[in-house]
Amino acid sequence: MTVLTTAQITTSPRATTKEEAIQEAADMLVAAGAVTPDYADAMREREASVSTYMGNLLAIPHGTNESKDSILASALSVARYATPIDWDGNEVRFVIGIAGKDGGHLEILSKIAVVFADEDEVAKLVEAPDAEAIMALLGDVNE
Structure with a gap:
């Protein structure tokens, strides 16, 4: 099951606030055909x-x-x-929007958590030159 493609990764997002970042994540999920537009409200x-x-x-x-x-x-x-987003006083550089059909999000979340628990992996993600390089680091989510 493919839950992430390079088309769903951006290294040039426009948001500057948490609210805008949430909308941006929702918009990308809508564009991927994964959710309806009202998912942003949820x-x-x-x-x-x-x-x-x-x-x-x-x-x-x-x-x-x-x-x-x-x-x-x-x-x-x-x-x-x-530029980090202020997320309730915390610096955020990665916003990963998630939609899980039939409870599928828990397995996906655990795979993301494994990558982000490793500071060396986070550093690689920060330094990755493009969406393809980020995809290479996060590709396990599709397995």
């Missing part, structure tokens, strides 16, 4: 109840349990920010 609802900041420069915005009807397929979006 992502904002989730963020309002619990921060999706994960540590090591990473935030993983995702929808609420009630939003599963908005999810058409499991997918990720990855945005790497040159």
Whole structure:
């Protein structure tokens, strides 16, 4: 199952705030055909109840349990920010939007967590020259 393609990775996102970054992540998931446009609202609802900041420069915005009807397929979006986003007082350089069909997001989340738990891997992601290089580092999510 392919949940991430290079088309779903950007190294030149436009957002400068957490709210804009959440919308950008949702828009990428919509463009990938994974979610309906109202998924962005569910992502904002989730963020309002619990921060999706994960540590090591990473935030993983995702929808609420009630939003599963908005999810058409499991997918990720990855945005790497040159200037850190202020995520409730934490610096975030990577915003990974996630949509998991039929509970598939838990396995995907665990694979992302493994990569981001390793500071050397995070450093490689920060330095990666382009979407293809980021894809090479995150490609295990598709297995």
